[in-house]
Amino acid sequence: MHKDLKIEEIVLYKVPPRWLFVKITTQSGLVGWGEPVVEGKADTVAACVEEMKPYLLGRSANEIEDIWQVLYRGGFYRGGPILMSAISGIDQALWDLKGKYLNVPVYELLGGAVRQKMKMYCWIGGDHPEVVLEQAQEKVDAGYKAVKMNATGAMEWVASVRDVKKVADNIRLIRETFGDKLDVGLDFHGRVHKPMVKRLIDELGPYDPLFIEEPVLPENNDALKHIYQYSSIPIATGERMFSRWDFKEILHQGVVDIIQPDLSHAGGISEVRRIAAMAEAYDVTLAPHCPLGPVSLAAALQVDFVSANAIIQESSLGIHYNKGFDLLDYVSNPEVFALEDGCIRLFNKPGLGVEINEEKLKEGQKIGHAWSNPIWRNDDGNFAEW
Structure with a gap:
């Protein structure tokens, strides 16, 4: 074991x-950062990371693959958003540590x-249409060549012609x-x-x-075979799929x-790189999901930089x-x-390439958050997907 890569402390x-x-801090004081979170379940994922601490402390941060395999396979129950998001953040931090230790970006x-x-x-x-043009213009002015927006608000199982x-x-x-x-x-x-x-594809x-x-919804992915044959518009999915086994079918x-695994939900850099390679074998492209923070984005970009099928x-x-x-x-x-011209250029700093201001995190932790997604209902009171 590299003594200076021995994991000594894990802080959330x-x-x-x-x-x-x-x-994650090693014996030598080297630090790696990750983002292990499920939106609306931060405390639950934090508890999962805490449960993994006893296995991680004292291990060499260099042993990324073995740690990943044991965290995933070492428990009788596997997969799902909580476990995989906890693994994701740990995996990101370990890659950050290894890159910093070797003084190279993760993509190398x-x-x-x-x-x-x-x-x-x-x-x-x-x-709502009234904000679309204003926000689109803001993104164009900022240099973006592509945006994404929600196609609908709350939608009945069978909606009216008007809707x-x-x-x-x-x-x-x-x-x-x-x-x-x-591009939209x-x-x-x-x-x-x-x-x-x-019906909506006909309109759009x-x-x-x-x-x-x-x-x-991903639990209804069996319906994709009917949708896929109906339209020439590329179909994207995957933000609520958590491992290569979820994408396999x-x-x-x-x-x-287009597959959209999230670097903070789908097993981190190690697993998303494997998912990307699987997709390449099927001539399917990669566009990682990332509505989260800077570490998650940096991790996604590291995978993008090495994946020939990454598109956006x-x-x-x-x-x-x-x-x-x-x-x-x-x-x-x-x-x-x-x-620059709608793109982020290749990073050159070691590890994930993003430097986290821990003092700002300490300030933010005093505020904390209790974010949760809204609960929507249709006009008749029935639950509507958000």
């Missing part, structure tokens, strides 16, 4: 707007970069204003049930969305064009969740996330 910071950071340890820059997109409001017709208003406004100069992804957000998906198709995301069935990367900068605190507020080197 729960900070606004809705994030959880893990700091994964085989080296295949690109010099990564195309980015940011979220804009899609629930269906309203769905296309937002993307129509953007196309009329920006033409084809702005549409996130169905799992809000739409199978009976409505094809003429406005040429870049992709349709989560047209159905949809890749085998050929019902997805989500960033949470300015997202509506980040009230009072945003992506760069806990970062000492925000320039690494600077946008």
